[in-house]
Amino acid sequence: MSQKTFAVALMDAPYESENLTTAFRILDAMAQRGHNINVFAYEGASGLAFAKQAPHPNPVHGKNLAEENHPTTKDQVAALLALAAKNGGKVDWVNCGMCVDERGVGEFVADTRRGSPADFHTFCEASDNVLVIPTK
């Protein structure tokens, strides 16, 4: 299969919805195949790449930080970018600017950027196909 470009809209906030687990599985499959991926992180999803997310221990289960190995979405975003690059694809990850400002999550992991819904329109026009994952 030749390289394609896909636009993906995410809306769910980190750590709240199984939609994101599924979304990252789909994004991973795209990156494994070397496709270009344009992600528009809207509403709560604008916090996915927030750089100040921190893993935590789990004292209730008696686990320290390393044992708990708590995943953060910022690390998942960074891993996606790295995987795509390794396989010849490119990820353009845009965080909705107004959504970011509302939530105070304006510090992003490297190689993601601030944007607006107009970017999603541009993504759709430039992509071979589009996947919109709405909130419930």
Place this chain on the structure above:
Amino acid sequence: MAEYLLIESRDPFESNEVGYYCELARGLVEAGNQVTLFLIQNAVLAVRPSAQTPKLRALVGSGVKILADDFALKGRGIAKLLDGVQTAPIDIVVDHLEAGHKIIWH
């Protein structure tokens, strides 16, 4: 004729809209389209043979291809599926995207 991938993520016992989504799948097939219904997350609860899910069961044999996400099935301990439903990996979403099919997520 168009080809559709309808992704259902909702638990049919929690949302009546799942039934409407099954009706959408049927309507699209009856209009001459090709339709795959991919059940993910809690939507896979509907494929247990003992589940009372008449709207989904009515789709079996209707021309709608019904798939259930292997990851979601495994996480919920569901090994036995309703006849007419097949297990599929998440990669099938990318297959449909690559093919230019219309993808709708519910």
